[in-house]
Amino acid sequence: MSQPPLASTPLAVVILAAGKGTRMKSDLHKVLHPLAGKPMLLHLIDTVQQLTPERTVVVVGAGREQVEAAVAPRGAATAQQIEQLGTGHAVAQAETALNGFDGDVLILYGDVPLVGAATMQRMLERLHGADAPAAVVLGFRPADAAAYGRVLTEAGSDRIARMVEFKDANAAERAETLCNSGLMAVASRDLFALLARVGNDNAAGEYYLPDIVMLAREDGRITAVIETSEAEVAGVNSRAELASVEAAWQVARRARAMADGATLIAPETVWFAHDTVLGRDVVVEPNVFFGPGVSVADGATIRAFCHLEGAQIGSGVEVGPYARLRPGAVLEEGAKVGNFVEVKKTRLARGAKANHLTYLGDAEVGAGANVGAGTITCNYDGFFKYKTVIGEGAFIGSNSALVAPVTVGDGAIVAAGSVLTRDVEAGALALVRPEQVSKPDWATRFREKMRARKAARART
CATH class of the missing domain: 3.90.550.10 (Spore Coat Polysaccharide Biosynthesis Protein SpsA; Chain A)
Known part of the structure; x- marks a missing residue:
C-alpha cells in the first residue's frame, strides 16, 4: 500500500x-x-x-x-x-x-x-x-x-x-x-x-x-x-515519579545552559523553569531558583541563594546573594541588586543600585540612583497600590520609607531615616526626622538611679 x-x-x-x-x-x-x-x-x-x-x-x-x-x-x-x-x-x-x-x-x-x-x-x-x-x-x-x-x-x-x-x-x-x-x-x-x-x-x-x-x-x-x-x-503516576522526571529534565536543561555558554558553579543546585533564558557568559552561583518568565542577558551574574520569577535581567547586571526578584522586576544594564533585596514590578534603570536589605515594589528607579540599606517603598495602603519614582542619580539614605505615591527628583538626596510622604524636587535634600538632642550626663545619672532602686528592692 x-x-x-x-x-x-x-x-x-x-x-x-x-x-x-x-x-x-x-x-x-x-x-x-x-x-x-x-x-x-x-x-x-x-x-x-x-x-x-x-x-x-x-x-x-x-x-x-x-x-x-x-x-x-x-x-x-x-x-x-x-x-x-x-x-x-x-x-x-x-x-x-x-x-x-x-x-x-x-x-x-x-x-x-x-x-x-x-x-x-x-x-x-x-x-x-x-x-x-x-x-x-x-x-x-x-x-x-x-x-x-x-x-x-x-x-x-x-x-x-x-x-x-x-x-x-x-x-x-x-x-x-x-x-x-x-x-x-x-x-x-x-x-x-x-x-x-x-x-x-x-x-x-x-x-x-x-x-x-x-x-x-x-x-x-x-x-x-x-x-x-x-x-x-518516563511516565508520571505518583509524586515520586514526578520528582524523578523533574530531576531528569533539570539535568538536561543544565547541560544545555552550559553548552550554550553559561557558567553554573554548582549545576546540581540550580533549578530552571521551562522558559528560562540565559545569555552568554552568564554566571550562576549555587542554590539559585528560576521560576517562570526569567530572562538573563549576556554577562550578568546571579549570586548564591537567589529566587527569580517573571524578571528581566540586563547585561552586566549583578543580583544577590540572597535576593528575590518577583514578577515585573526589570534590571537594566549594569544595575545591581544585593543581599536580602526584594524587587517587584519595579524597573531599575542603567547602573542603579539597591545593595542591601531593601524592598522595592511598584517603582521606577532612575539611572545611576543609589538606594540605601533598609529602604522600603510603601506601595500598598491595604486597599490599593501606588507608584514610587526615584530620579536619575538620586540618593536614598538608609532606613528610609517612601510612602507612595511619591516622586524623588533627579539628583535629590533623601537623608537616612526619612519617611517621605511628599515629593522631593530635583537636586534637593529631604530630611524627615526629629532634630537630634544630646543631654550631657543623662545616661550616667539614669544608671546610678536604677542601680540604687535595684539595691533597695534587694534589701526588702
Whole structure:
C-alpha cells in the first residue's frame, strides 16, 4: 500500500488524559501537575505544536473541567471517556472529534511529558516507509522491564511479530527487553477501523490499544517499532515519579545552559523553569531558583541563594546573594541588586543600585540612583497600590520609607531615616526626622538611679 509523502500528510494528535491519577493523592488533575513550572500536559501540547498538527484532541475523564480549562487556550479539542475501559477505548472516544480528518494520527499520553518533537517526527517518517506499516509503536528498553507490555520483532528487523501485555505474557515473552511505551502513530483511515475490532478478552477485561498491531498483522499488514531512551518516555503516576522526571529534565536543561555558554558553579543546585533564558557568559552561583518568565542577558551574574520569577535581567547586571526578584522586576544594564533585596514590578534603570536589605515594589528607579540599606517603598495602603519614582542619580539614605505615591527628583538626596510622604524636587535634600538632642550626663545619672532602686528592692 503506497502512502503519500510525509510533508503533504495532515497530522492529528490524540492525547490520553482521562485517568483518575489516584496515586498522586491530589485535588489537581495528574496531568496538570507542573514540571519546571508548567503543567505536564501543556509541555506535551507545546512540543506537538512544533509539528503543526491540523487537530489536537485531549481525551478527558475524571476531573475533565480542569483539563478542559487548561487546554482550551492552546486550541485543543476534548473528547470524554466516561468509563475507563482501557487505552483502546480511550482513543476510540476521539473518533467524533476527528470526523472528516484524513491523515496521520499520533497517540500520546498526558502523563508522559518529555517525548520530543524529533522522536514524534521519526515515528511519522517510519509510518511513511516504503513497506507502508499500518502502525508504528515507540519502544524502549528500561533498566527494569517490570510490568511493561513487551514488543517482539521479526529477526533482524524493526517489524513487529507480536505485542503482549505483561499480564498476558508467558515467561519467554516476559524475558524480552523491548517494551511498549504506549505511544503510536497510525493513519486515520486505519486507526478507527482497527479499534472497532478490538475485544476485551484479556486478564484485565480492557480494550487494549496495542491490540490493533496484531489485528493489522492478521490482515497481512506489517507494523514497526522504533526505539527511544527510557528517560524520554518516563511516565508520571505518583509524586515520586514526578520528582524523578523533574530531576531528569533539570539535568538536561543544565547541560544545555552550559553548552550554550553559561557558567553554573554548582549545576546540581540550580533549578530552571521551562522558559528560562540565559545569555552568554552568564554566571550562576549555587542554590539559585528560576521560576517562570526569567530572562538573563549576556554577562550578568546571579549570586548564591537567589529566587527569580517573571524578571528581566540586563547585561552586566549583578543580583544577590540572597535576593528575590518577583514578577515585573526589570534590571537594566549594569544595575545591581544585593543581599536580602526584594524587587517587584519595579524597573531599575542603567547602573542603579539597591545593595542591601531593601524592598522595592511598584517603582521606577532612575539611572545611576543609589538606594540605601533598609529602604522600603510603601506601595500598598491595604486597599490599593501606588507608584514610587526615584530620579536619575538620586540618593536614598538608609532606613528610609517612601510612602507612595511619591516622586524623588533627579539628583535629590533623601537623608537616612526619612519617611517621605511628599515629593522631593530635583537636586534637593529631604530630611524627615526629629532634630537630634544630646543631654550631657543623662545616661550616667539614669544608671546610678536604677542601680540604687535595684539595691533597695534587694534589701526588702
